[in-house]
Amino acid sequence: MSVPVELHRPVVVGQIGPSGLEREVVATAAECVAIAARLRIPAVAALSCRFRLVPLGDGVVAAEGVLAARVTQECVFTSDPFEADLGESFHVRFVPEERFVEPDEDALLDLDADDELPYPGNQIDLGEAAVEQLALALDPYPRKPGATLDEAGVAGDPDEDPASPFAALARRPRPG
Numbered sequence: 433m434s435v436p437v438e439l440h441r442p443v444v445v446g447q448i449g450p451s452g453l454e455r456e457v458v459a460t461a462a463e464c465v466a467i468a469a470r471l472r473i474p475a476v477a478a479l480s481c482r483f484r485l486v487p488l489g490d491g492v493v494a495a496e497g498v499l500a501a502r503v504t505q506e507c508v509f510t511s512d513p514f515e516a517d518l519g520e521s522f523h524v525r526f527v528p529e530e531r532f533v534e535p536d537e538d539a540l541l542d543l544d545a546d547d548e549l550p551y552p553g554n555q556i557d558l559g560e561a562a563v564e565q566l567a568l569a570l571d572p573y574p575r576k577p578g579a580t581l582d583e584a585g586v587a588g589d590p591d592e593d594p595a596s597p598f599a600a601l602a603r604r605p606r607p608g
Contacts, residue, residue, distance in 0.1 A: 438466035439479070439559030445491060445526075446554060452486040457562045468503075471567055474513050475504035481562035491528040493556060494546070497521070499565045507576035511607055514576040520569045524549055526556040 441457045459467060459479040468476040484496045501518045523546045532550035549561060 437557065437560055438470055439463050439563050440557060441559035441562075442555040442557050443485070444555050445487070445493060445551075448485050448487050448493060450487065452484060455483045455485065455558055457481045457483070457558050459559075459562075467563055467566070470563070471570065473503055473505050473570065476566075477502040477504065477515070479562065479566060481558070481565065483558050483561075485556075488525070490531065491554075492531070493526040495524050495526060495558075495561070497524070497561070497565060499562060499569060501566055501569070503566075503570070505571070505574035507579050508573045509575055509579045509581055512576050512579070514574075516571070516574065518566070518569045520565060522565050522568075523547075524561060524565075526551050526561075 439457065439459050441455070443453070443455060447453065457480065459476070464476040464479060467479060468474065479499075479501045481497055481499045486494045488494050499518065499520045499522065502515060503518060504513050504515050506513055525546045525548045527548045527550055529550045529552050532548060549556075549564070551557065
């Protein structure tokens with residue numbers, strides 16, 4: 433399976449010493465455009481991510497990260513674009529593909545456990561990890577600050593008896 437790689441920042445696992453390694457990933461303007469297209473959002477103005485990598489043995493690498501991004505999202509109420517600053521701290525473990533075990537679909541997930549990211553060969557890709565963390569940090573239902581259903585023309589007038597529950601939606605302007 434081919435995975436899109438808009439932000440490729442490989443690190444050879446053997447270069448991570450016993451005391452660990454720190455790296456920062458910063459996306460270029462062109463990479464930000466590609467990341468926005470992949471994540472299906474209007475824009476990524478900036479993306480950076482600091483990593484602290486520590487080898488755990490057998491090719492497993494623990495990573496602590498801090499993500500910072502400025503993105504443009506589309507409000508679910510008004511369809512207006514708006515900018516949002518994102519900042520997240522996270523922990524992941526990079527695991528060699530041959531040692532990675534896909535979680536059982538029926539098993540209970542430990543929500544406190546670090547996510548495990550499989551990697552092929554002897555390189556982990558910090559850029560791809562940063563993009564995945566950005567995807568997780570995005571609000572799945574983004575709302576422009578101060579936006580309300582009433583402003584979007586969806587809530588309607590409570591004293592009005594619309595012909596259909598979708599009447600307010602029909603009054604909204606169509607994109608494009």
